[in-house]
Amino acid sequence: MKQFVAPAKIFQDRITELCYLGAVSVFESGHVDLVPLWRRVLIGRNPRITLLRAALIGLVCWVTFRHVLLPVRISGISMEPTLRNGSVNLINRLPYWWREPRRGEIVAIRTTGTSVMYLKRIVAMPNETVEIRAGRVFINGEPLAESYVKNPDPWEMPPRRLGRNEYLVFGDNRSMPMELHVAGVVRRDRIVGKAIWQGRPDP
Amino acid sequence: MKKWHKHLVLLVALVVGAMALRALIPSDERRVHALLAQMVREINEQSRGGTFSDLAVANRVADYFGPEFEIRINATGAPELDISDRSELIQMLLSARKSRRGVKVSLLDPQTVGISKTNAVVEATGKAEVSGETDVFVSELRFTLVKIDRRWRIRKVETIRTFE
Numbered sequence: 539m540k541q542f543v544a545p546a547k548i549f550q551d552r553i554t555e556l557c558y559l560g561a562v563s564v565f566e567s568g569h570v571d572l573v574p575l576w577r578r579v580l581i582g583r584n585p586r587i588t589l590l591r592a593a594l595i596g597l598v599c600w601v602t603f604r605h606v607l608l609p610v611r612i613s614g615i616s617m618e619p620t621l622r623n624g625s626v627n628l629i630n631r632l633p634y635w636w637r638e639p640r641r642g643e644i645v646a647i648r649t650t651g652t653s654v655m656y657l658k659r660i661v662a663m664p665n666e667t668v669e670i671r672a673g674r675v676f677i678n679g680e681p682l683a684e685s686y687v688k689n690p691d692p693w694e695m696p697p698r699r700l701g702r703n704e705y706l707v708f709g710d711n712r713s714m715p716m717e718l719h720v721a722g723v724v725r726r727d728r729i730v731g732k733a734i735w736q737g738r739p740d741p
Numbered sequence: 742m743k744k745w746h747k748h749l750v751l752l753v754a755l756v757v758g759a760m761a762l763r764a765l766i767p768s769d770e771r772r773v774h775a776l777l778a779q780m781v782r783e784i785n786e787q788s789r790g791g792t793f794s795d796l797a798v799a800n801r802v803a804d805y806f807g808p809e810f811e812i813r814i815n816a817t818g819a820p821e822l823d824i825s826d827r828s829e830l831i832q833m834l835l836s837a838r839k840s841r842r843g844v845k846v847s848l849l850d851p852q853t854v855g856i857s858k859t860n861a862v863v864e865a866t867g868k869a870e871v872s873g874e875t876d877v878f879v880s881e882l883r884f885t886l887v888k889i890d891r892r893w894r895i896r897k898v899e900t901i902r903t904f905e
Contacts, residue, residue: 613877649866649881649903651850656903707904720817722904 606631608652608731616709616720617644617657620686620737629655631731638726639705644733647707647724657733658707658721659686668706670695686710686737698723705729710737769893770853773861773886776893780805781848788838799834803827807887807894816880816900845870854883861886861893864901 573583582588603609608629612621621627621644629646639645639660646655662668667678673690675682690712700706703726709719767775783802788795806827814822824830837844851865862885869878885897 647903649850649879650852650864651866653849654866654868654879704905718817720904724904728903 607734608646608655610646610655610657612657616711617659617737618711619688620644620659620710621657621733621735625735627657628734629731630734633732634729639729639732644736645707646730646733647728648730652730655730656707656720658709660705661708662700662706664700664702664704664726666706667697667699668695669697673712687712689713691715703727769858769861769888770856773853773856773863773893774851776805776886777848777851777863777865777884780895781846784834784846792835795835795838796831798838799831802834803830805895806830807889807896810894810896810898812898814880814882814898814900816878819878819880845872848882859888861888 582591608631610627610629612623612625612627615623641660641663644657644659646652646657648655661675661682661684662677669676669679670693672692672694675684687710691714693712693716695716700723704723705726706723708721712719763771780802783798783805786798788798808827809825810830811825812822812830822833824833847868847870848865849868851863854862854864856862862883864881864883867880867882881901881903883897883899883901884895885899886893887896888894
C-alpha cells in the first residue's frame with residue numbers, strides 16, 4: 539500500500555536530512571540558511587566579509603612580523619651558552635618605543651637593514667666609563683657581575699667613556715680572543731629591539 | 742558600469758601605468774641597485790670548471806668597476822682585501838672560483854646614502870655563506886659609484902664598522 543506523506547512533512551524531513559549533512563542550518567527563530575557547510579567553511583556566508591577578514595588578518599600578520607616582532611634564526615656561537623647556534627628567536631621592537639634599553643638585555647643590532655642583525659648583550663650604558671681587566675668588566679671602576687659569561691678569555695680594554703647615545707655590547711661567549719669577537723660600541727639608533735627569549739635564568 | 746567600478750578601473754590603470762613607467766624608465770637609484778644585484782649574480786654563477794669560462798666570468802665582474810677603483814675590505818673574521826688593479830681583481834676572482842666550495846654571496850638591504858647625476862653612494866650588508874659551514878661572514882659595505890659614458894661603474898668598495 540502506497541503511503542502518502544503531507545508536503546510539509548516532506549519539507550521538514552528534507553531540512554533535517556540536510557542539517558545532518560551540514561548543507562543547511564536551521565536557527566531557533568525558524569530561519570533556514572541554505573549556504574552549504576563546505577562553502578561556509580571555505581568562503582563563509584558572505585564572501586565579501588571573508589575577503590575583508592582575510593585581508594585584515596594578512597595586514598595584521600604583515601605589520602606584526604615585519605615591524606613589531608621580527609623572527610630571527612641565530613647563526614654563530616657568540617651568544618653561547620645563552621642562545622644556541624641555529625635556534626630561533628623573536629625581536630620585540632615595542633619595548634624601546636617608550637623606554638631606553640637596559641643593561642643586561644639581549645638586543646638586536648641592525649646592519650644596513652634588518653635582514654641581518656647581531657644579537658648581543660648590553661654591558662655598558664651611555665655616559666659610563668668601561669674598562670676590561672683580565673676578562674672582567676668594570677663600569678665606572680666597579681666590577682660588573684656577569685653570571686652568564688662562562689670561561690672568559692683574559693680580555694683587556696683601556697678605560698673608555700661612552701658617548702650620550704652609545705652602548706657597549708658583547709656576546710656571552712668570550713672564550714675567544716677579543717679581536718675575533720664581533721662586538722663593541724654601538725649607537726642607540728642601531729638597536730632594533732629586545733630578544734623575546736633572553737636565555738635560561740642562571741642556576 | 743557602476744560609478745565605483747569606473748573609479749576602481751581608473752585606479753588600477755594608474756597603478757599599472759606607474760609600474761610600467763618605473764620599469765621602462767628606471768631612476769638612477771634603481772639602476773645602481775640593479776647593477777649591484779647583477780654583479781652579485783655574476784659572482785654567484787656556478788663555475789663550469791673550465792679556465793676560460795671562469796676567466797670570462799671574472800672579466801664580466803671586473804667590468805662593473807671603473808678604470809680606477811679600489812676595494813678595501815677589512816672586517817673581523819675575514820681576510821683583509823686591498824685591491825686597486827684590474828688584473829689583481831681578475832686574479833683574485835679566478836683563484837676564489839677555483840678554491841671555493843659553493844660560496845654564496847648576497848648583498849642585502851641596499852640603502853642609497855647619496856646620489857647625484859654622476860656619483861652615488863650605496864651602503865649594503867654583504868653576506869657570504871660557505872656550503873657545509875655554519876659560520877656566516879657578514880660585513881657592511883659602502884659602494885661609491887661614478888657614471889662613466891652613461892654607465893654606472895664602481896669606484897670604491899670599503900667596509901663600514903658596525904661596532905666602533
